[in-house]
Amino acid sequence: MTMTVEQTYSNYINGAWKTNAEETKASLNPARPREVVGYYTMSGTRTLDEAVEAAASAKRNWRKMAQPARGDILYKAAALLEKRIEEIAETMTREMGKTYPEAKGETMRGAQILRYYAGEGMRQSGDVIPSTDKDALMFTNRSPLGVVGVITPWNFPVAIPVWKMAPALVYGNTVVFKPAQESAVTAAKVVECLAEAGLPDGVLNFVTGSGSVIGRGLSEHPDVNGITFTGSEQVGRGIGQAALGRGAKYQLEMGGKNPVIVTEDADLDTAVDAVISGGLKSTGQKCTATSRVIIQNGVYDTFKEKLLAKVRDIKVGDGMKEDSWMGPCASESQFKSVTSYIEKGKEEGADLLCGGETIPEEEGYYVTPAVFDNVEPEMTIAREEIFGPVLALMRVETVEEAIETANDTEYGLSASIFTTNIQEFLSFMDDIEAGLVRINAESAGVELQAPFGGMKNSSSHSREQGEAAKEFFTSIKTVLVK
Numbered sequence: 486m487t488m489t490v491e492q493t494y495s496n497y498i499n500g501a502w503k504t505n506a507e508e509t510k511a512s513l514n515p516a517r518p519r520e521v522v523g524y525y526t527m528s529g530t531r532t533l534d535e536a537v538e539a540a541a542s543a544k545r546n547w548r549k550m551a552q553p554a555r556g557d558i559l560y561k562a563a564a565l566l567e568k569r570i571e572e573i574a575e576t577m578t579r580e581m582g583k584t585y586p587e588a589k590g591e592t593m594r595g596a597q598i599l600r601y602y603a604g605e606g607m608r609q610s611g612d613v614i615p616s617t618d619k620d621a622l623m624f625t626n627r628s629p630l631g632v633v634g635v636i637t638p639w640n641f642p643v644a645i646p647v648w649k650m651a652p653a654l655v656y657g658n659t660v661v662f663k664p665a666q667e668s669a670v671t672a673a674k675v676v677e678c679l680a681e682a683g684l685p686d687g688v689l690n691f692v693t694g695s696g697s698v699i700g701r702g703l704s705e706h707p708d709v710n711g712i713t714f715t716g717s718e719q720v721g722r723g724i725g726q727a728a729l730g731r732g733a734k735y736q737l738e739m740g741g742k743n744p745v746i747v748t749e750d751a752d753l754d755t756a757v758d759a760v761i762s763g764g765l766k767s768t769g770q771k772c773t774a775t776s777r778v779i780i781q782n783g784v785y786d787t788f789k790e791k792l793l794a795k796v797r798d799i800k801v802g803d804g805m806k807e808d809s810w811m812g813p814c815a816s817e818s819q820f821k822s823v824t825s826y827i828e829k830g831k832e833e834g835a836d837l838l839c840g841g842e843t844i845p846e847e848e849g850y851y852v853t854p855a856v857f858d859n860v861e862p863e864m865t866i867a868r869e870e871i872f873g874p875v876l877a878l879m880r881v882e883t884v885e886e887a888i889e890t891a892n893d894t895e896y897g898l899s900a901s902i903f904t905t906n907i908q909e910f911l912s913f914m915d916d917i918e919a920g921l922v923r924i925n926a927e928s929a930g931v932e933l934q935a936p937f938g939g940m941k942n943s944s945s946h947s948r949e950q951g952e953a954a955k956e957f958f959t960s961i962k963t964v965l966v967k
């Protein structure tokens with residue numbers, strides 16, 4: 486039984502769902518590409534202007550509201566999201582393909598993120614700092630940025646928008662949210678929960694449409710004071726430049742080419758399970774997904790055999806089916822991109838040990854998990870973010886060489902090592918160029934209360950989530966009273 490009713494979503498502006506005067510587009514199920522999940526609006530810049538204007542008009546009153554009162558609204562939104570967990574998770578699975586248990590887990594995580602930031606409403610917002618003047622009191626306080634533009638991808642359609650919007654809102658900003666087209670219907674349901682929780686008119690505005698019109702328009706809009714983005718590096722750079730050019734604050738979370746090192750001191754069974762989970766859950770479509778597996782020579786063949794035995798058993802299918810472990814790629818363009826990387830891997834001389842099989846596109850954008858052997862550092866599949874179920878195995882002699890190979894990338898989001906040797910763990914922690922450093926744990930999966938972000942080209946050197954969110958979504962005022 487499906488709970489997702491095929492509905493048309495318009496934009497949510499100034500506290501109302503607009504009647505649709507603009508063209509709509511169907512959001513399709515990647516498991517059955519002819520099946521429509523719902524419709525969303527292809528908005529134009531006039532609609533965007535209306536949304537930004539609503540957010541700008543609402544920002545003073547929202548900023549003036551007591552922070553705990555803003556937090557209370559987020560608590561209500563968490564309860565509403567949780568109440569609709571099954572329906573929203575099903576929409577997510579049908580819209581972008583991840584399995585239903587993963588979609589449910591993500592929706593639950595959305596509720597937990599909302600509660601975490603709701604709690605922020607009651608936490609301190611500044612510090613008292615000793616002044617050199619004995620008669621003065623000096624302290625910091627925080628102000629919201631104003632209007633924040635939120636531009637999100639399709640791979641975490643609930644968690645990413647929520648981990649950007651919840652802190653933006655609780656710290657007193659108003660929001661214009663532009664979701665990815667591939668997950669616009671799921672995003673609309675998240676907005677419904679926030680709206681129903683009682684946000685005043687104009688505090689949250691939702692505008693769907695293409696990235697090149699609405700996303701770009703948001704990043705260039707003179708009345709948008711901050712932009713937070715997750716997605717591809719190329720788009721992120723453009724957004725960063727547009728924001729910098731007009732003096733707006735920005736934060737970018739972009740790609741990864743995340744390595745996992747397996748040393749001769751590793752527990753191989755644990756490492757195999759972590760590589761499978763980190764590399765192939767969500768069909769490898771996570772910026773933290775394991776992409777390169779760098780293995781010390783002494784355990785290379787044993788690790789490879791153990792990995793292959795389990796990868797060959799993975800059941801690929803419609804994410805709504807109970808026995809599917811991995812769903813399809815999220816869209817036709819992801820499917821085409823992943824399959825072309827697999828072809829490139831073969832052309833450049835890597836050995837495809839298993840997977841990479843497809844079925845006719847009209848029957849679903851399925852690709853079975855692919856494992857490549859003998860991958861060399863200069864090959865395309867060792868360098869570019871694939872964002873699909875593809876693992877590249879690379880052989881090294883020493884742990885030093887493993888760390889050097891792991892760092893041989895323009896990205897630096899997440900990196901893991903599997904070892905029981907404390908010296909290896911210490912060298913890895915010190916020398917690895919990554920924002921998320923994981924020891925005996927998979928590369929993917931982030932905790933909502935911890936800072937998240939990468940080094941090098943993975944991020945704009947900022948962090949989001951946890952305490953770090955406050956740094957982005959507020960400005961510090963240093964106050965001296967005498």
Ligand SMILES: NC(=O)C1=CN([C@@H]2O[C@H](COP(=O)(O)OP(=O)(O)OC[C@H]3O[C@@H](n4cnc5c(N)ncnc54)[C@H](OP(=O)(O)O)[C@@H]3O)[C@@H](O)[C@H]2O)C=CC1
Nearest residue numbers: 637638664665666695696697700701716717720739772872
């Ligand atoms: N770091 C991550 O978590 C993610 C990384 N990626 C990487 O990006 C690749 C392509 O995925 P894709 O979905 O196209 O990612 P994009 O970076 O194109 O999309 C992310 C968001 O940005 C919007 N956008 C697109 N163009 C612009 C623009 N010019 N200005 C402002 N916003 C814009 C998109 O809108 P629209 O709805 O039109 O797409 C979407 O909302 C993936 O294969 C993967 O490698 C993708 C998603 C997440």
Ligand SMILES: O=C(O)CCC(=O)C(=O)O
Nearest residue numbers: 770771772773929930931
């Ligand atoms: O690994 C995770 O849970 C989050 C990954 C992520 O943020 C992303 O893929 O965009």
